[in-house]
Amino acid sequence: DAKTTQPTSMDCAEGRAANLPCNHSTISGNEYVYWYRQIHSQGPQYIIHGLKNNETNEMASLIITEDRKSSTLILPHATLRDTAVYYCIVRLAGGTSYGKLTFGQGTILTVHP
Amino acid sequence: KAGVTQTPRYLIKTRGQQVTLSCSPISGHRSVSWYQQTPGQGLQFLFEYFSETQRNKGNFPGRFSGRQFSNSRSEMNVSTLELGDSALYLCASSLFGDQPQHFGDGTRLSIL
Numbered sequence: 359d360a361k362t363t364q365p366t367s368m369d370c371a372e373g374r375a376a377n378l379p380c381n382h383s384t385i386s387g388n389e390y391v392y393w394y395r396q397i398h399s400q401g402p403q404y405i406i407h408g409l410k411n412n413e414t415n416e417m418a419s420l421i422i423t424e425d426r427k428s429s430t431l432i433l434p435h436a437t438l439r440d441t442a443v444y445y446c447i448v449r450l451a452g453g454t455s456y457g458k459l460t461f462g463q464g465t466i467l468t469v470h471p
Numbered sequence: 472k473a474g475v476t477q478t479p480r481y482l483i484k485t486r487g488q489q490v491t492l493s494c495s496p497i498s499g500h501r502s503v504s505w506y507q508q509t510p511g512q513g514l515q516f517l518f519e520y521f522s523e524t525q526r527n528k529g530n531f532p533g534r535f536s537g538r539q540f541s542n543s544r545s546e547m548n549v550s551t552l553e554l555g556d557s558a559l560y561l562c563a564s565s566l567f568g569d570q571p572q573h574f575g576d577g578t579r580l581s582i583l
Binding site for chain 1: 504
C-alpha cells in the first residue's frame with residue numbers, strides 16, 4: 359500500500375471549514391483513499407473514501423487531485439466534537455490485502471470555540 | 472443497526488497468563504479484522520478472518536491467534552502475556568473485507 363504524509367497537527371475555529379491535507383504521491387491506479395478519525399478512547403470511525411472522483415457524504419467531502427497524488431478532507435462546519443486524530447489511508451482494491459488498513463500517525467485536529 | 476461490540480472493555484492480567492477477547496461484528500458483516508494500538512507503534516493490523524478462515528495476517532508472533540465462528544463472531548487469544556502486550560485491541564468488521572471497516576471501541580488490556 360502507498361505511503362501517506364499528513365501534517366502532525368492542525369487547528370480550526372468552530373463553525374469554520376476544516377481542510378485536512380494528505381499526500382500520497384506513490385499511489386497506484388487501483389488504490390483507494392480512505393479517511394478515518396479516532397476520538398479519544400473510541401475506536402476509529404470511517405468517514406469517507408474515494409478512487410479518483412470527489413466524494414461527499416453527510417460527514418465530509420473528499421477532494422482528490424487529478425493526478426491522485428494528494429487529497430483533502432473537508433469538514434464543512436467544524437464543531438468541538440470533530441476534535442480527533444484524522445487518518446488518511448491508501449488501500450489496494452481487492453487483491454490479498456483483505457481487511458488490512460495501514461495507519462500512519464495521522465493529523466491531530468483541534469477545534470477551538 | 473447495532474455496531475461492532477467488543478467484550479470486555481477493560482482487562483487486567485499478569486505476565487505469563489493468557490487472554491481471550493471477543494468481537495461481535497455488525498449484522499451481515501462476514502469479515503472481521505483485529506488491530507493492536509499502542510502509544511509507541513500506533514495502530515497495527517493483526518489478522519483478518521472471513522467465513523471462519525484467516526485470510527491475512529500481520530507481523531505479530533505466534534502467541535497472537537484468532538478464530539471466527541459460523542455466525543461471524545470472532546475471538547482473539549494472546550498466550551504467555553508480556554508487559555509489551557498492554558494495548559488497546561480493536562476489532563473491525565466489513566461485508567467482505569475490502570469495503571469500509573467499522574470499528575468497535577476496543578478492549579483495553581493491561582499487563583502487570
